[in-house]
Amino acid sequence: MPSGRVHEAINLSVLGLAAGVYWLYRETLAIPEPIAVAFVGSYLVGTFLITPDLDLAERQVRSKRRWGWLGWLWVPYGWLFTHRGLSHTWLVGPLTRLLYLGGVGLVLGWLGLVLVRYLGLHPVLEARFSPPPPEVVWALVLGYYVSQWLHLLADGIWPDVRSLRSRRR
Template identity: 70%
Template sequence: MPSGRVHEVINIGVLGLASAVYWVYQNEVDVSQPVAVAFVGGFLVGTFLITPDLDLAEQQVRAKGRWGWLGWFWVPYGWMFAHRGLSHTWVVGPLTRLLYLGAMGVVLYWIMAAVAGYLGLELDWQAQLKAPPQEILWALGLGYYASQWLHLLADGIWPDSGSLLRSSKRRR
């Protein structure tokens, strides 16, 4: 199986090729630059920060290291998911990382709100947050999922999800 560095090289190579194709055909395709940038952003986040290998977060994983001192944040995720188990599935795997990140964000918000309340302050971020347009959200999600799928393909995990089992049986 490829190392984290190899996964990154594969993803960046594919992104570079896709970007070149977009550059050449941008007048023929109906994808605006903000949507393309959102796709690239989601793809880069999925390649470097939120990868399927975060299920190994107790170890030295490149993505965990990129979180700096917040790398500890992913250790419980590694405890919840066996390596190349549910976290390495095509639809649910990437979703587990997004849901985990969202849940940890909610917990962090509750902690910050409790501390702010104790200090006599009030957190009102809801009034300041505005959701981006729907096409931007879709592009972010698609870019993120595309990066995850390239990772899984490099690991030999195909969309039919049985090919990894079949290939491991053939090796015996």
């Protein structure tokens, strides 16, 4: 089993290789900068902050420590998912972490709003959200999933191609 450092080294090596290939073929590939930045950013987040090993968050794992004092937010995730269980699957595993983080964000946002109203304060900034273009969203998703898949490959967990073929029939 690779350590957290080995997982990170593998992911960074693959990213460096991909960056080299991109640099050599940048005119041919012509990937717009926002898409490249979205991919690399989400890839790095998936490598360092939101990793499959957060299912061990009740212990001291590197990705949890990187959250600083917010690392405790991942402990319930570790209680929900056994190590190398559902959290270490190819499609659902990464999605569980995103949904968990989104749920935690909603709860904390709601608590913050309740606190602001209880104290009689008014939000200083009015939140306005404009979604990014679809191609940037896909680059974010792809970057995150590729980082997760490299982790799983390093753990010796391969996609179950046979089950995919049987579902298509």
